[in-house]
Amino acid sequence: MLEAWLRELQANRPRVQSFDAITSINSGQAFLWQKLGDAWYGVDGQNILKISFRGGEAQFSSYPERQSWERDFFRLDDGLDDIQSGLSKDSLVASLFGKYRGLRLLRQNPEQCLFSFVCASNTNIPMIRRMLSNMSRKFGKKLAFDGQEFFTFPQASAINSASSSELRACALGYRTKAIKAAAQKITSGSLDLAQLSLASYDEAKEQLLQVYGIGNKIADCILLFSLDKLDAFPIDVWIARALAKHYSSLNECKIGEKLTPHQYELVSEKMRGYFGKHAGYAQQYLFYDIRQDAGRGW
DNA sequence: GTACAGGCAGTAT
DNA sequence: ATACTGCCTGTA
Numbered sequence: 001m002l003e004a005w006l007r008e009l010q011a012n013r014p015r016v017q018s019f020d021a022i023t024s025i026n027s028g029q030a031f032l033w034q035k036l037g038d039a040w041y042g043v044d045g046q047n048i049l050k051i052s053f054r055g056g057e058a059q060f061s062s063y064p065e066r067q068s069w070e071r072d073f074f075r076l077d078d079g080l081d082d083i084q085s086g087l088s089k090d091s092l093v094a095s096l097f098g099k100y101r102g103l104r105l106l107r108q109n110p111e112q113c114l115f116s117f118v119c120a121s122n123t124n125i126p127m128i129r130r131m132l133s134n135m136s137r138k139f140g141k142k143l144a145f146d147g148q149e150f151f152t153f154p155q156a157s158a159i160n161s162a163s164s165s166e167l168r169a170c171a172l173g174y175r176t177k178a179i180k181a182a183a184q185k186i187t188s189g190s191l192d193l194a195q196l197s198l199a200s201y202d203e204a205k206e207q208l209l210q211v212y213g214i215g216n217k218i219a220d221c222i223l224l225f226s227l228d229k230l231d232a233f234p235i236d237v238w239i240a241r242a243l244a245k246h247y248s249s250l251n252e253c254k255i256g257e258k259l260t261p262h263q264y265e266l267v268s269e270k271m272r273g274y275f276g277k278h279a280g281y282a283q284q285y286l287f288y289d290i291r292q293d294a295g296r297g298w
Numbered sequence: 299g300t301a302c303a304g305g306c307a308g309t310a311t
Numbered sequence: 312a313t314a315c316t317g318c319c320t321g322t323a
Contacts, residue, residue, distance in 0.1 A: 117304090120304055121304085122303065122305050123303055126303095127303080175306095212307080213307085214306085215305060216305090216306095217306090236304040236305085239304090287304090
């Protein structure tokens with residue numbers, strides 16, 4: 001009986017190729033991943049996640065130990081094949097699914113995701129990593145895992161009780177005010193991310209937009225990368241470039257690199273309508289491609 | 299020195 | 312509604 005159950009569990013355990021996992025964590029959705037020795041380690045909320053390799057296959061472990069975290073984190077239940085075929089009416093996206101096979105959206109810790117993208121405003125990826133790493137070092141909990149030292153991502157309450165100058169010392173710059181505002185809302189309970197996970201895209205977005213420092217783009221990133229809103233279609237400068245390059249005929253208005261809030265609404269709605277319920281996957285593939293095209297590393 | 303990087307809020311038309 | 316501006320910080 002038990003053996004049969006174990007066999008079944010083994011059979012159902014999703015196999016993830018090493019390449020797919022590494023591509024996904026390095027596709028600009030998450031920032032606190034690093035390679036140490038032969039393995040990759042990432043901070044996701046209070047968990048340290050580890051990806052190691054056996055042959056071409058990824059092996060997953062974590063501290064604290066959490067069975068099969070990869071199922072949630074890599075969204076293995078999404079059914080990538082069906083999503084691919086659903087989006088393949090668009091020939092470009094169809095080709096990108098072939099070109100970047102295995103690239104997945106992540107389901108990140110919502111708090112960390114929110115703070116990450118608030119930090120992302122008007123800066124570059126190395127700086128985002130530095131800000132988040134500084135915050136973890138200062139306000140997270142120190143853990144030992146595999147003989148290495150790690151810091152969890154700070155709880156909102158810890159950020160909320162930090163002083164502005166302490167936060168500023170994390171090189172947050174003018175984002176300090178927004179980080180504090182978000183931490184305050186989460187700590188007080190007036191922003192409940194778990195609740196937003198259950199709400200509709202529109203409801204959840206409206207709530208996020210109430211937070212000082214969160215606009216259209218940042219809200220859509222949080223919705224897509226942590227709150228299960230796969231129909232979200234964030235538009236940053238890179239996606240704007242991709243849209244101008246490949247989808248200008250779909251959008252009446254001319255797409256420049258900077259979109260006014262009204263233009264953002266218009267273009268984002270247009271793309272969401274065009275791609276449908278998995279528009280976020282299309283966005284991620286387009287984003288990855290235009291960055292590759294520009295020869296950017298991560 | 300200056301421009302620029304995965305936006306946003308504030309203010310003035 | 313839309314346009315324009317300043318903003319922390321670090322790198323090229």
